Amino acid sequence: MPAHFTAEQDEIRRTLRDLLARHSGPGEVRAAVRTAEGHDPALWRRLAQELGLPGLALPEEYGGAGCTATELALACEETGRALLPSPLLATAVLAAPLITALGTPAQRAGLLPRIADGALTAALVAPGGSMAAALGLTADNSIGGWAGGGRAGGVQARRDPEGGGWRLYGEAERVLDGHSAGLLLVAAHTGGYPRSRTLLFLAHAEAEGLTRTRLTSMDETRPVARVELRDTPAELLGEDGVAPDVCGALAATGRTAAAVLAAEAVGAAAGALERTVAYVKEREQFGRAIGSFQAVKHRLADLYVRVEAARSAAYHAAWDPAAGPLALAQALEAARTVAGEAVQLHGGIGFTWEHEAHLYVKRAAGDELLFGPVHRLRDHAAGQAGLFGDVTPEGLAHGVAVR
Numbered sequence: 001m002p003a004h005f006t007a008e009q010d011e012i013r014r015t016l017r018d019l020l021a022r023h024s025g026p027g028e029v030r031a032a033v034r035t036a037e038g039h040d041p042a043l044w045r046r047l048a049q050e051l052g053l054p055g056l057a058l059p060e061e062y063g064g065a066g067c068t069a070t071e072l073a074l075a076c077e078e079t080g081r082a083l084l085p086s087p088l089l090a091t092a093v094l095a096a097p098l099i100t101a102l103g104t105p106a107q108r109a110g111l112l113p114r115i116a117d118g119a120l121t122a123a124l125v126a127p128g129g130s131m132a133a134a135l136g137l138t139a140d141n142s143i144g145g146w147a148g149g150g151r152a153g154g155v156q157a158r159r160d161p162e163g164g165g166w167r168l169y170g171e172a173e174r175v176l177d178g179h180s181a182g183l184l185l186v187a188a189h190t191g192g193y194p195r196s197r198t199l200l201f202l203a204h205a206e207a208e209g210l211t212r213t214r215l216t217s218m219d220e221t222r223p224v225a226r227v228e229l230r231d232t233p234a235e236l237l238g239e240d241g242v243a244p245d246v247c248g249a250l251a252a253t254g255r256t257a258a259a260v261l262a263a264e265a266v267g268a269a270a271g272a273l274e275r276t277v278a279y280v281k282e283r284e285q286f287g288r289a290i291g292s293f294q295a296v297k298h299r300l301a302d303l304y305v306r307v308e309a310a311r312s313a314a315y316h317a318a319w320d321p322a323a324g325p326l327a328l329a330q331a332l333e334a335a336r337t338v339a340g341e342a343v344q345l346h347g348g349i350g351f352t353w354e355h356e357a358h359l360y361v362k363r364a365a366g367d368e369l370l371f372g373p374v375h376r377l378r379d380h381a382a383g384q385a386g387l388f389g390d391v392t393p394e395g396l397a398h399g400v401a402v403r
Helices: 007-023 026-033 041-051 069-081 088-102 105-116 246-282 294-319 321-345 347-351 357-371 374-384 393-398
Strands: 122-125 155-159 166-176 183-190 197-204 210-215 224-236
Touching: 007 041, 007 069, 069 088, 069 246, 069 294, 088 105, 088 122, 088 166, 088 183, 088 246, 122 166, 166 183, 166 197, 166 210, 183 224, 197 246, 246 294, 246 321, 246 357, 294 321, 321 347, 321 357, 321 374, 347 357
Parallel strands: 122 183, 155 183
Antiparallel strands: 155 166, 166 224, 183 197, 197 224, 210 224
């Protein structure tokens, strides 16, 4: 793995950091999450058109920049530092790779250029309320329990007897950016109970029978929604009659997403630490800055080591996505610890609603709820590595090893 980044990669980081420093401060973040979209549409258009952020890792033939997960991870480290509310994660990290991997040539040509230029946002609808399980981060997603089972629950898909397409019926909770996305990638069961399998379907925001409700979430910068489908018309993602490896594509997307999320969590942890260091240099007690006290220095040094260790793991995972889940576990743990210590070191002001410290605490806690928890990420990774002996697929799904 290269020990340094290229000039182009450093430029992506620098340009994005400068832009977000001007347009995504704590006040702008609070204003953005209170909009109907849950983010600043004008800033999103600027990020898409001037920096090409949603198309950073898309092939050039579809209007993307043709970069890799490394560049996307570096960009998300900066969005994490600013706690930027945006559809970047749901669209570019989760939905676009699935369309690229499973879509037909016509679907890729029709959707990916619109995603690359920011005109279309997308969301992955995974029934069961566990995005981590659907992406294979905390359990073996090939077993299918995350999708609700084949007899009932989750989302069911059936052929439309009139139009020749598909109809979806069911609902899903905690869909990231599901309330505002223009396109939904819905994981649904088909084939009936004996031959049940999970496929991905494309449902557009204006489709009949589709109801989306934004939910109250701990982390307002990560808006989630309940998606209800009542005989909603949809299009199969991929060739009809071909049996795609949907669970394999979801797992591959999950590994890359974990690496990107790890970098984003490192950015959030670094942002919280930087604000805390700046504060302890200014806040005085007993006639001197509290940052000059040895106890405070030790705490900050410990936090710095945590952040740098998590950053090293995240950068390695960006180069080798197989290490993504473990890097994500380390980064989430670092973000949670740093955010908690930031509140403590800010003293009484850190507990107030007006201070930005609580935004970092909520981001750390919210990400662990959506993509963790940390101990499940590590348990599943250890099971896949065979650290606990022979493991059955059922055991992996429930975190149980068989010796």
